[in-house]
Amino acid sequence: MQKGPVAADRASQLNTPGTCVACGLAAQGYVGVHVCHACGVPQPLRPGEDLFASFGLEQRFAIDSGLLERRFYEISRLLHPDRFAAIGGDARRNSTERMTFLNDGYRILKNAEKRREWLLNQLAPAASPSSAPRPPQDLASAWFDLQDDANEAALKDFETRLQITQNQAHERIRTLERELDALLETGSKPGPELLAKMKAELLSGSYLSSLERDVERLKKRLFIT
Template identity: 30%
Template sequence: MPSPSKDYFEFFGLQRRLVVDAEVLQRRFYELSRQWHPDRFGRRPVEEQNEALEATSVLNDGYRTLRDPMKRAMYVLAQEGFPIGEQRSKNVPPELLEEVFELNMMLEEIRSGDESQRHELESAGKHFLEMRAEIDGHLEGLFQRYDAAAPESESAKQALQEIRNALNKRRYIENLVRDVDRALNAELKPEQREL
């Protein structure tokens, strides 16, 4: 048996696309899970047993990554040289920072109020959810644009750049959604927030 690829798309026998058919992915996951199941390697040489173990780990990580559209996009971004985790401010559009800052200020003001602010907090939360839905719609379109572009082409790179910007914004909005939820449920006191 050939050594399994560490590239998730190759491992699953899928084309490198940002839009993935969830059913196909799940079917491949089950097939590969059977194929690499450790029980089948019980009587095989140690090297093959180790290979099966490694394949199972790539399989699980890969499935977790590829089935989530956002994680999948981040995976492709990192592979194509646009890692999401290693950006400095120069990679973030200044208008986005301004906007996020203002939204945070608004949220803080509402949150520092009393129970009468609850309604405002709820509508802020709704607003953030709408913003997230809008970003998701935008990302949908960008994913298709990337998939339609020739690999490594300028338009593919352009799409990836825009995807990264949209994912950055999404991350910020995610945090706002979470903060509103926490404030509404008052589950966490500020000092319990992760330092």
């Protein structure tokens, strides 16, 4: 890794945001952020680029996943390091860095839970949840009982209850999501109260997901080995 000179070089590249590092023309559209529309040269990654904007999308909790995929393919087709394998050098390095960012962004935006978490963190980095993540009390005690005495019938019953609780939680999250997106649509910033509520729901949602994984593990231990 040659650190000094490369870093200096990069810094000078970053001095002119919005214009191509190679030909100097102004970047056009969401594709132009990644690859120059005129000369096809991949642009260096800037710190703090917005994930949604990378795909030409507005910051929303709910997105069109088909559109996301089309955009991902469209940009990859021009940006992927395989396009610069025969060229090498800065072009290859910039394309690798940017493609890594794009791959990661696609992974996050495609997954509803990760997408919500990321956006919430953007809108309210310091917000604390409106309440501590609280698993429904009866569900938690049922889980402890199950670990003391795990039998097939009890496990099935528990799974059903967990499923119902999860469905209810998803419904609440979807309602909040619509509410927040409606506000974002009008250009206004959602209030801290609403964001804190969403944060609490996401936390208990992830608690339920991890409980679901624990159930799978318990099932394997009980009935497979």
